[in-house]
Amino acid sequence: MRVVVPLSVSGPKSRLADVLSPAERRAFALVMCRDVLAAARDAGLDPELLATAPVDLDAPTTVDDRPLSEAVNAVLADATDAPDATDATDGTGTDGDDENGDGNGNENGDDGTGAHEPVCVLMADLALATPDAVARLVDAPGEVVVAPGRGGGTNALVVRHPDFRVDYHGVSYRDHREAAAALDASVTVVDSMRLATDVDEPADLVEVLLHGPGDAPGWLRERGVALSVGDGRVSVTRESPPGG
Amino acid sequence: MRVVVPLSVSGPKSRLADVLSPAERRAFALVMCRDVLAAARDAGLDPELLATAPVDLDAPTTVDDRPLSEAVNAVLADATDAPDATDATDGTGTDGDDENGDGNGNENGDDGTGAHEPVCVLMADLALATPDAVARLVDAPGEVVVAPGRGGGTNALVVRHPDFRVDYHGVSYRDHREAAAALDASVTVVDSMRLATDVDEPADLVEVLLHGPGDAPGWLRERGVALSVGDGRVSVTRESPPGG
16 A cells, blocks of 8 residues: 655745744754654555655655645546556555455456556644554545545545545545545445544644654654643643744 | 433533523433434444433433432442343444453453443433444543543543442542542543533534534524624624513
């Protein structure tokens, strides 16, 4: 299975401006991305980056400066066109199971006329992702596997259908389900708080501090970002305002 | 296993005031509670209500007007004191497994000196709860099983340790983990978006509309509450302002 982590390199995480400076937001986006890559690797996968610009992270990287949906769809089209798609790299998956038992050597469950290497798309800001959560995603059956994000987003996908394409605008969770239904593709929804939590807003940093399994929580704490409890709700505070 | 659903009857869901009138908020709290009870029943459990006042819902009900933590702790103390705690109602659980194989007929894994009927505490506003999600919770191993809520809360618990008590104030997820550690109780964290989503704010209604498996989404739609997509973020709107 091909595992792609899309990363927006320029001006990321603007909604964290009250807590982190622009330079810190860029650095934090990379810290979170490293945590996501580590979770995928610890789930037995070989993640690669799909970055909007060259970036200094230790993973095979494709640079594509198009909008997210276009860049991901190029990967999906590429996986469909791959001449060796049916016997491709999905042997790196966590379950070691290359076949669905249908005897045609085609894991996507279609009619066998279109070869398609399964593709997993995992957002780079899933700072709560653990190897277990990633394994639940990639091991789930279905031609389209979706892990919804809060607010109707699509935080992680596994695509095993050659014709499925993404559109991350708007209520993408609903749109992706409709797109799968239009293709008669089977859909599995993965119920994971860890995969549902993309980190965009200060409130999401509460989740990172409490549940992040990687380096992101420590990175925040080193900069004085901490939990704050007031009027029954938990938020974050920072000892000093964002630096440069 | 005893399954308790705490419900606050008076003035619930005040943070939904921009979308629902006081009478509607009371009604919506009951709709959500019914959905939670149904999910628990469909998981093979016999849920009971722990309500702050008498309420017209079809479930065995204990009325306790004390604050949430005190009322739940009274249930936990009761489960510990129960003379028949070791062979109590946990045969109603989804796995049909009354024993942990330790041969002492005591399912909580302690040293056998304290009998304790396992107790599951499931908040009444988990409108996304499905039978599968509830089953994952009650089937998870551990003397304390926690499903964290967003913002550091504790949305669902299974308690199999006789001395564990709750405190829902503040960052209760962290506090409950610390309390379990102080008792040397084993802890399992359940990674579920459905159980992590308690419905308090208008943004949570997005989740109900998209993912709610019961009557709550339809109830909202009948009142004109719908998804709204603006500036990339999804929220809810209502056709007309809240009525009486």
